[in-house]
Amino acid sequence: MVAQWYAMDISEAQRLWDAAPGWLNTASVGLPPRPAWTALQTALDEWRHGRCDWASWDESTATARAAFAQLIGASPDDITIGSTTSALIGLVAAALPPKARVLAPQTEFTSNLFPWLVQASRGVDVDLVPAGRLAEAVCEAPRTSRQPTVVAFSAVQSATGEVADFDAVVDAARAIGATVVVDATQAVGWLPRRWSRADAVVVSAYKWLMAPRGAAFAYLAPHLRERLTPLAAGWYAGQDPHEAYYGPPLRLATNARRFDVSPAWFCFVGAAPAMELLLDIGVEQVHAHNVGLANRFRAGLGLPAGDSAIVTTAIPDAEARLARAGVRAAVRAGRVRLSFHVYTTEADVDRAVEALT
Missing domain, CATH: 3.90.1150.10 (Aspartate Aminotransferase, domain 1)
Incomplete structure (x- = not known):
């Protein structure tokens, strides 16, 4: 070997x-590792004394996006940035067809549960099964009247540390045409997986990626993005953000950046060095x-x-x-x-x- x-x-x-x-x-x-802490203190000092140029902070946002893409084995074009897991998962939940079904673990952290449950007014049902039986439940679905539209789960359960059989769940979902949405907040940064096998992978970066709280990332597969609406679109979602400050027409990015929200820059200033260090290790x-x-x-x-x-x-x-x-x-x-x-x-x-x- x-x-x-x-x-x-x-x-x-x-x-x-x-x-x-x-x-x-x-x-x-x-x-935070010392390079992340130092970068953040430098940015705060620049802001404090009025020596700031937000363009450098924005470069950190691009660096953090690229580092996250490398960590999960995806292209930066397929990564959108946000602030919270639930808001990013909410983009997918809002695109569910009426009377869709979601299958999730019983112990699922609510950031990957509430976004689906609030769609109940549109007839969306959420079925819960033990985390360890998720792949089995997906395989059984074609024999029941409750075949899921979406399989949503945490790669590692927050409450127990239980590691999901990621590939088995993805394989089972693919066999029935279900969309796979993964909260990998407790996993990316220490757990190697082919994350881009899922349709959506969402991560809050303040845990295992060691970023300041307020930075989050999502991998959104190209075929999934076609069904989503950029509900929080603003200037930063523009094809050229610097040309999207004022007025129509709508001119959004053609890749996953169209789902970006305007970044909390200091969070990404701290996130970029931390994730680059993980890549070095x-x-x-x-x-x-x-x-x-x-x-x-x-x-x-x-x-x-x-x-x-x-x-x-x-x-x-x-x-x-x-x-x-x-x-x-x-x-x-x-x-x-x-x-x-x-x-x-x-x-x-x-x-x-x-x-x-």
Whole structure:
């Protein structure tokens, strides 16, 4: 087997973060590497003193778009930018035909659930199944009267860390002609997949992509874009944004930029260096590091190995015990959730294990 070459190994990369020991909560908020933090502080200082030229901030938006496209294996022409997952998924939901059906996991995070549920007034139905049965449920659909128009799911479940069988779900949906919409917020940045196999892949960048909150991206396949309306179109959605400041006619970009909203520039100033650093490290290397640490934690608790960078536990008083040890984690669905990323060390993991055992 030929060894994989990376521009930067994990130990070298970790020197670019200033994380205090015990941060095991990337599934809530990712920590910025120093290049992202510095870029953001520079932009803020320019703004503060009136030395700003927003064109440079906009260059960061283009850089971030290109980096996201590379992370998911797509063309920048197929990437639109926004601020939230739900707003980007809402573009697809608004284009559903009347009486469409959506199939989704029962534990789905509501950013990929509410946009479908609010279409109930048009007769849209949402069917929920256990996350682990999603591909099976899609395969069973042709034998029922509830064949889905859309299969919507998180690549990694926020509440549990469960990793979806992405290819199996996509294959099943393709077999019945259903559109596939994936919330990959808890996945892109550490989980390697052929993401562009889906029709829409939406990511909020402030978790595993370690950007400031307010930057989001969506891959929209060309055949899907033909059915969508740019409901929030403004100057930035123009074919040439600088020529779209005033007046008609409507002159939108011909690619996925037609769905852009005017960017919160500072968020993208911080996003671009963080994502470029992930590309330098390599998602495959990040995946091995993150899952390896998650399994070190699981082994410390006597649990079998898993395939996720997120681990949840129902150990009594776990949140308080972790907090006393200086470990910052989250509580989701009644369980403590710990998550492991590039800047996480074995010492962080061992601190958590000691607190819980």
